[in-house]
Amino acid sequence: MGGHTEGNASRPSLFHNPQQLCVAPLSSCCLGVAGPFGFPPGAKVSNNRGMNLLRVVARPLLAAPFIADGVDALMHPRFHVERAAGVRPLIDKATDAVGLEPLTDQQLAVATRVTGAVTVVAGLRFALGRKPRVAALTLAAIGAPMALVNAPLPGTTRGLSKEQIKRRRYRTLNKAGLAAGVLLASTDRVGQPSALVAHAMRRDQRRAIAAAEAAVVERLSGTAS
Numbered sequence: 001m002g003g004h005t006e007g008n009a010s011r012p013s014l015f016h017n018p019q020q021l022c023v024a025p026l027s028s029c030c031l032g033v034a035g036p037f038g039f040p041p042g043a044k045v046s047n048n049r050g051m052n053l054l055r056v057v058a059r060p061l062l063a064a065p066f067i068a069d070g071v072d073a074l075m076h077p078r079f080h081v082e083r084a085a086g087v088r089p090l091i092d093k094a095t096d097a098v099g100l101e102p103l104t105d106q107q108l109a110v111a112t113r114v115t116g117a118v119t120v121v122a123g124l125r126f127a128l129g130r131k132p133r134v135a136a137l138t139l140a141a142i143g144a145p146m147a148l149v150n151a152p153l154p155g156t157t158r159g160l161s162k163e164q165i166k167r168r169r170y171r172t173l174n175k176a177g178l179a180a181g182v183l184l185a186s187t188d189r190v191g192q193p194s195a196l197v198a199h200a201m202r203r204d205q206r207r208a209i210a211a212a213e214a215a216v217v218e219r220l221s222g223t224a225s
Contacts (some may be wrong), residue, residue, distance in 0.1 A: 055188070056153055060127040065141050067123035069146075073116025077109040080116075083150045084108070115142060124184070136186035143179035147172055 073080050084091070092102045101110070120143055126135035151172040152165045159166075 020034075022099070024172070027077075055129070055133075055190070059132065059185070060130060062185065063127035063139070064125040065178055066119050066143065066182070067127070070116040070123060073112050073119070077112040080112045080149075081105055081108045085213030087149055089152075118142065119200035126185070133186050133188065136182040136188075138177050140186060142184065143175060147175035147179055 091108075095102055119139065122135045122138040122142070126132050126139060139209045150168055152160075
């Protein structure tokens with residue numbers, strides 16, 4: 001971008017009236033944009049109406065299973081603790097690895113309620129578009145390990161029929177798919193550039209302005225002489 005501007009700066013037609021050319025650093029009148037790199041200050045909404053409508057519809061639908069599961073965990077924590085019996089040995093190993101005593105059923109019930117509350121809040125914020133990327137990342141962090149709860153892992157399917165194992169497998173895949181969906185949604189920048197892209201745009205903008213200022217100074221010096 002900088003090199004392209006420098007090449008065009010040597011053409012006299014660009015500086016027919018040098019006094020009217022804006023040379024203020026990072027000025028919108030130089031670049032024809034409303035913000036420092038082409039976006040209005042504080043704007044967080046894409047101009048793509050189709051994508052905006054899709055977000056309005058898709059976010060609540062994607063958040064609904066998490067909200068429902070979170071509400072159920074708040075109201076019936078014991079049931080969720082019983083469903084996690086298959087991964088209870090893994091939980092005990094994890095607590096033992098950090099030097100803690102195995103969690104009791106009461107402690108697991110409290111942890112289930114807390115997790116449910118966080119899930120409901122994150123789900124509502126994601127559905128309403130309030131800090132949706134943070135909310136989606138929170139749902140993914142909760143949903144990924146929850147997908148393993150009651151999963152048909154080796155050694156946890158004794159006494160279960162093939163139909164029960166099949167239902168567990170489908171439930172696990174469903175929860176894993178939802179976790180992947182919100183993880184993907186956490187990367188949605190709503191039309192905003194990433195930090196690397198924004199840095200590159202600001203760098204190219206500075207180069208373009210510097211080239212324009214140098215060309216104006218050179219043109220003015222030639223006119224004065």
